[in-house]
Amino acid sequence: MTKTVIVTIHPYDGSFCHALMSAVRDGAQNAGQEVDLIDLEADGFDPVMHSKDLIGFLKHKAQDEQALDYIRRIKEADHLVLVFPIWWELMPAMMKGFIDKVVFPGETFDYDKSATGMRSLLDNLQSTTIITTMNTPRSVYRWVFGDAVQRALVRGTFKKMGLKHVRWMSCNMVKKSSDDQRAKWLATAQQVGARA
Amino acid sequence: MTKTVIVTIHPYDGSFCHALMSAVRDGAQNAGQEVDLIDLEADGFDPVMHSKDLIGFLKHKAQDEQALDYIRRIKEADHLVLVFPIWWELMPAMMKGFIDKVVFPGETFDYDKSATGMRSLLDNLQSTTIITTMNTPRSVYRWVFGDAVQRALVRGTFKKMGLKHVRWMSCNMVKKSSDDQRAKWLATAQQVGARA
Numbered sequence: 443m444t445k446t447v448i449v450t451i452h453p454y455d456g457s458f459c460h461a462l463m464s465a466v467r468d469g470a471q472n473a474g475q476e477v478d479l480i481d482l483e484a485d486g487f488d489p490v491m492h493s494k495d496l497i498g499f500l501k502h503k504a505q506d507e508q509a510l511d512y513i514r515r516i517k518e519a520d521h522l523v524l525v526f527p528i529w530w531e532l533m534p535a536m537m538k539g540f541i542d543k544v545v546f547p548g549e550t551f552d553y554d555k556s557a558t559g560m561r562s563l564l565d566n567l568q569s570t571t572i573i574t575t576m577n578t579p580r581s582v583y584r585w586v587f588g589d590a591v592q593r594a595l596v597r598g599t600f601k602k603m604g605l606k607h608v609r610w611m612s613c614n615m616v617k618k619s620s621d622d623q624r625a626k627w628l629a630t631a632q633q634v635g636a637r638a
Numbered sequence: 639m640t641k642t643v644i645v646t647i648h649p650y651d652g653s654f655c656h657a658l659m660s661a662v663r664d665g666a667q668n669a670g671q672e673v674d675l676i677d678l679e680a681d682g683f684d685p686v687m688h689s690k691d692l693i694g695f696l697k698h699k700a701q702d703e704q705a706l707d708y709i710r711r712i713k714e715a716d717h718l719v720l721v722f723p724i725w726w727e728l729m730p731a732m733m734k735g736f737i738d739k740v741v742f743p744g745e746t747f748d749y750d751k752s753a754t755g756m757r758s759l760l761d762n763l764q765s766t767t768i769i770t771t772m773n774t775p776r777s778v779y780r781w782v783f784g785d786a787v788q789r790a791l792v793r794g795t796f797k798k799m800g801l802k803h804v805r806w807m808s809c810n811m812v813k814k815s816s817d818d819q820r821a822k823w824l825a826t827a828q829q830v831g832a833r834a
Contacts, residue, residue: 453687453688453689453691453692454689454692483686483688489685489686489731489732489735490679490685490730490731490732491649491725491730491731491732492649492679493649493650495649496649496650529687529738530734530737530738530741530790530791530794530795531789531790531791531794531795532728532734532790533734534686534687534734534735534738535685535686535687535731535732535734535735535738536685536686536687536731538726538728538729538730538731538734539685539730539731541726542725542726542730542731545726586789586793586794587789587790587793587794588784588785588786588788588789588790589784590784590786590789590790590794593727593782593783593784593786593789594726594727594728594783594784594786594790595726595727597782597783598726598727598782598783598786599726599727
C-alpha cells in the first residue's frame with residue numbers, strides 16, 4: 443500500500459493552511475493510500491537543536507526521541523508532503539526545527555561523492571511536495587525576496603540531500619484570494635495527495 | 639550611554655559563532671558601550687508561535703512573556719547585533735522563532751502607508767548587523783541558494799519593517815578557514831561591536 447506522510451504546522455485550525463492539509467489527506471485516502479499525519483504542534487515537538495543534538499549530528503545519530511519517531515515514519519513514506527505558512531519569507535520555527543532534526547546524517551541521508559556530496563537514505567520516497575501559504579504576491583516573493591523557501595528548502599535541503607521529484611506549490615495573496623481561487627488550490631492539493 | 643543588544647544562539651560554547659559573539663561584546667564594552675546579551679537557549683526561549691501568539695499578532699499585542707521582555711530590551715537598543723550559524727541555508731529554529739515573536743505589530747513595528755507598508759517602532763535603533771557562520775562557499779550560497787538569509791532576513795524582515803543601516807557579515811567555509819582568516823573575522827566582529 444502506498445504511504446503518504448504529511449507534515450504540517452499551523453496554530454489555527456480554521457486557517458487555509460489547515461484546509462490544504464485536509465485536502466491532501468482526503469486526496470490520498472480517496473486514492474486508496476495510507477496516510478500518516480505528523481502535526482508538529484500537536485506532538486509538542488521541540489524544534490531546538492540542543493547540545494546533544496549537535497553532537498549527535500557530528501556522530502551521525504539523531505538524539506531527539508520525537509525526531510527519531512518521525513525519521514522512522516518518513517523512511518516508510520512513498521510520498522512526503524509538507525504544508526505550512528510562510529512568515530517573514532520563511533517557514534515557522536517549528537518547521538525549521540523539523541528540518542534540522544530530521545534531515546540528519548546517518549538517518550535520512552549520508553555523505554558521499556555525488557554532485558551535492560550527499561545521498562538520500564529515504565529509499566521508498568518517490569516524491570516530495572511543499573505546499574505553502576503567504577500574503578505576498580508571487581512576483582514580489584520571487585524577485586524581491588528571491589524565492590527564499592525554494593532556494594533554501596527545495597534546492598538547499600531536499601535536492602541537496604539527494605531527493606528527486608521535489609515540487610513546490612505556492613498559494614499567494616491568500617487573504618485576498620477569491621472563493622474560486624481557493625477552490626482551485628484545494629483541488630490541486632487533493633491531486634497532490636492522490637498523485638493524480 | 640550607547641546600548642548594544644546582542645542576540646545569539648549556538649548550542650556549543652566552543653563554536654566559532656560563540657567566539658564571534660564574544661568579540662562583538664568585547665568590542666562594544668571596550669568602546670564604553672553598555673551591552674545586553676540575549677542568549678536564546680540559556681533563556682529557554684520557546685520559538686513556537688502558538689495559537690495565543692497568532693491571535694496576539696492579529697490584535698497587535700505580543701503574548702509571550704519572554705518575547706515581551708526581549709521587545710522591551712530591544713526598544714532601548716542603539717545597535718542590534720544577531721549572531722548565529724546557518725544550517726540548511728537558514729537560521730536555526732530558535733532564531734526564526736525570535737523573529738516571529740519579536741518582529742511584532744504594535745510592539746516593534748506598525749503598519750502604515752510607507753513603501754513597504756510598515757514603519758519601525760524601535761526609535762533608538764541606529765544599526766542592525768547580522769553575523770553568520772556557514773561551511774558553504776560565498777559564491778555557492780549567493781548563486782545557488784540565492785543568499786536566502788539576506789533576502790529573507792535583511793530585506794524581507796528588517797528592511798521591510800522599516801529599519802535602516804542593516805548589514806550582513808557572512809563568515810563562509812568556517813571549518814576549513816585558516817587561523818589568519820579567523821583572526822580577521824574576529825577583528826571585524828570587534829569593530830562591529832565598537833561601531834569603529
